[in-house]
Amino acid sequence: MAECVVLGKPCFLLAQWLMTGVMVGSIYSLVALGLVLIVKASGIFNFAHGYLMLLGSLFCVTIFQALGEQNLWLALLVTALLMVAVGFLIERAVMRPLLGQPLLTTIMMTLALTQLMQGLITLFWGVSAIPLNIFVYGPGDMDPATGAALTGLPLKPLILESKSWLGGNIIIKQQFVLSFLVSAGLVLLFTLFFRYSRTGLVMRAVAENPRLAQAVGLRVYFTLGLAWAIAALLGAAAGIVQSGGSGVDGNTIPLLALRAFPAVLLGGLESIPGAILGGIIIGVVEVMVTGLVDSTTGQEFAPFLVLILVLLIRPQGLFGQREVERI
């Protein structure tokens, strides 16, 4: 049988990258969902989302370690409660004073928030990456070679038999599968929540015109606080899913959130399905380019080239609405 080769690379590798890309993209979808949520609720583009991700995963690590690395579910629960508090706190202390201010002021505020959170996180947790052991099966898992406690992922890579028709087996790290399942579940959960609950509608009303929403009796402040709380939760989830494999790294996680920005713009600023699709596309682009060229090109160039192309060709994104203005 002839070797299957496309673009100078064997087909099974391309297929493997495609699948990995979708799974990596699911994390971007989760990040993008958190960004879109804030846009929908308050019209603010939250540049500090990456630091919410980082904070969430650091909370999780610290609590998990404080509990003796025994009880992951309890650690996740406490992290979730803390993040809800952080979300309400951000809305109350930082964003509410700016209600009604121009877009520029709110952008500056989320940028200020990135710096403040970076400073606080560096102060409390330092700059070096912290291993997160949540995928280790249980207490007492040892590295068979050294006898040291395992800090990495002991999950075996998944091998898909495809040698007969693609010329090689597709190998996928199980941590990606796991993060894909978690991300997909959360994305589904929140999509349903916004479609079938009143909250989504209230959030749109609040975003459209906070004063009018207040006048018809909607709880504007609470809704905004809730939006920030849910965004903080989503951020934490994305952060934990991402760092479950590689450890919590204060340098890579905020950068990862920045790569989700092209995803949001590609999908359309206010569209939840758009955010999901955009995230997956960015993930695939990143992993494919990383495979074909190298990782800096895949991570620092390709997503942002997509961003420029979106601005050039379809600034409202795939599912976004073209802005209609009434004067």
Add this chain to the structure above:
Amino acid sequence: MSAQRLSEWWPLALAFVGFVLLPALDLLPTELLRLLASIGTTAISVMGLNLLLGYTGQVSLGQAAFVMVGAYTSAILARETGLSFWLSMPLAGLAAGLVGLLFGLPSLRVRGFYLAMATLAAQFIIPWVIKAPEKLATLVGWLTLGLVHPTWDSTLTGGATGLQVPAPVLFGSTLDSTRAEYLTVLAVVVVAFLFQRNVVRTRTGRALVAIRDNERAAEVLGIHPYTYKLQAFFLCALYAGIAGALQAHFRRSISPDAFTLASSIEQLGMLVVGGAGYLAGPLFGVSLFRLMQDIIVRVTPTLREIVPRLLPFVAQTDVDTSFRPLIFGLTLMLFLIYQPLGMAHGVRQLAARWRARVPSR
């Protein structure tokens, strides 16, 4: 009458003595001159941002990347062609302006914060290109289906390690003292400031303000927002490029890792705190933050002792890196909430109150 005339020119005279005469006669400490030169260099770039954000109402998250374009253009021209600094500096500004246009073209058509997004892309793409130009060359080769094969490689830009840059030469003497740096920066700051002031007073400047205040209304008045926004963005990047050239030739070396998103955000913050849309805003904001950073550096040894004692889980080394963003973020937040128009506005209010005071007899 003469007293009033006097009150108009004495601040200028005082400024001349303080900022020109004393340093020229070498009467100020080198450390102070170094601080002032650093304030001046950053202020030039922030003045560019002021034209864009303060007067036109557009956000750029890529100012540091355009500073980088200027720094590398000037450095490469000086290294490869031996071009004089006095020519390579304006060329660096021009190059940065043109690269800026490249990123402004797609995004300035649409309103809102799309320029922020495009410049965010610039903030990643530009360092990527400078660190490894050969990758861009490969890409150009692919996109033109192999018709063009550029031979750029990282010997030109120094790749990830950066470049050594020659010091500027004026009438045969090398300007490598802090005093020479300070005086050069001061001259450029004065020119940049006067240019900024004049732009704001022209038809263009008034069009920019009209766009900032109400883009639709400006359009109805016959102002073409796209053209003027492009002009503002070109000038913004041009200022960044000039600041970059100054930085490269007086620091004597440039590294691709020095032009980060954090630096872009910092410049935006300096502008907002100083007062966006006020001519003096950039000078106020940059001075405040540079002074604060200087103070932070000075008190760091003390903080290293105190903070871990109060909060036992804090490591000594983290104190150094965390206070700069912490104080910056906090200051910016407080200004956004309590004085969103910035220091320049506050100073103007104080001055008005002073002038309107009841004369006490």
